[in-house]
Amino acid sequence: MEIRKESPEDAGVIRQINQVAFGHPEEAQLVDDLREAGALLLSMVACDGEQVVGHIAYSRGWIECEGERIPSVALAPMAVLPDYQSKGVGSILLSTSLYTLREMGEAHVFVLGHTWFYPRFGFVPADQFQIASVYQAGDHFMGQELSSGALEGVEGHFMYHPAFEGV
Numbered sequence: 001m002e003i004r005k006e007s008p009e010d011a012g013v014i015r016q017i018n019q020v021a022f023g024h025p026e027e028a029q030l031v032d033d034l035r036e037a038g039a040l041l042l043s044m045v046a047c048d049g050e051q052v053v054g055h056i057a058y059s060r061g062w063i064e065c066e067g068e069r070i071p072s073v074a075l076a077p078m079a080v081l082p083d084y085q086s087k088g089v090g091s092i093l094l095s096t097s098l099y100t101l102r103e104m105g106e107a108h109v110f111v112l113g114h115t116w117f118y119p120r121f122g123f124v125p126a127d128q129f130q131i132a133s134v135y136q137a138g139d140h141f142m143g144q145e146l147s148s149g150a151l152e153g154v155e156g157h158f159m160y161h162p163a164f165e166g167v
């Protein structure tokens, strides 16, 4: 399984993977909207030979803290083709992309997602960091520091890119 950054010709297959994995078009549309807005901070694909079978996207988000906007990162969406799920593809895609984000110098990342999946990769409920989602998501809204102590003294609301408003 090769993990690499998306290239321009991957856009169509990325749309299909999101559509099929989620069973509705909103996440596929979100990726297109983020790309068009130049807001895809990192977009990576998992390939089985020539076939793209998984995708993960990160965009710029912000923590509103005492009137300041602290740059952060939103993970969303991620998807693996149904025939390839539960075979470790999502795990390698997530761990490789988190490593890349760290190399890019990003300090923290947040996700609204499955509590059975993300905690394996270092995510904890975001309220442990005093960071709240604008969505009422409880423990499904999770975060992690990519550099140790990066969220010390930071508290507030996590804001997504405006492209998320349609989701």
Ligand SMILES: CC(C)(COP(=O)(O)OP(=O)(O)OC[C@H]1O[C@@H](n2cnc3c(N)ncnc32)[C@H](O)[C@@H]1OP(=O)(O)O)[C@@H](O)C(=O)NCCC(=O)NCCS
Residues within 6 Å of the ligand: 021, 022, 077, 078, 079, 080, 081, 084, 085, 086, 087, 088, 089, 090, 091, 092, 112, 113, 114, 116, 117
């Ligand atoms: C979530 C998703 C990206 C994970 O990718 P994946 O390739 O299946 O992930 P992996 O195979 O690396 O790991 C999945 C693990 O979760 C487990 N799992 C799968 N569904 C589960 C469920 N409903 N409850 C608990 N555990 C579950 C699998 O058994 C596997 O565990 P194991 O490694 O101990 O066997 C993929 O399932 C997917 O595309 N789902 C549909 C879209 C989606 O929900 N995206 C995420 C939005 S937050």
